Amino acid sequence: MAAANLIEGEKVQIVNINNGERFETYTIKGRKNSGEITLNGPAARRVQKGDVIIIIAYGILSVEEAKVFKPALVFPDEATNLLK
Numbered sequence: 001m002a003a004a005n006l007i008e009g010e011k012v013q014i015v016n017i018n019n020g021e022r023f024e025t026y027t028i029k030g031r032k033n034s035g036e037i038t039l040n041g042p043a044a045r046r047v048q049k050g051d052v053i054i055i056i057a058y059g060i061l062s063v064e065e066a067k068v069f070k071p072a073l074v075f076p077d078e079a080t081n082l083l084k
Contacts, residue, residue, distance in 0.1 A: 001025060001059055005072045008058055014043070017052040035081030 006012065007028045015022050025043045030036055037055075039047055047053060061069055076083055 001029065001074070003056045004055070007048070010022070010057055013056040013058075014039075015054040015056065017054065018048070019046075019051070020079075031079075033082075035076060038083075067083050072082045 001007070006027050008027055009022060010027045012027060013022065013024050023043060023046055025039070028038075028040070030038060037053070059069075074083065
């Protein structure tokens, strides 16, 4: 979460590349440096272990802030799920 600048309880959109599912949920803090992404409740039925997902967080910015904003992009290692 820290690498992507996400905070606990933040609303996020999940996009599952494998099956096309898109849904909204919120972040829950997990074990630090575990490389795990875990979905609970109904969301857990929309993603299978090994699926490639994109996690999107949105913000409200002024026009000037948006012009200089640089999003945090995180690409974990596919074998270990740890940050490269």
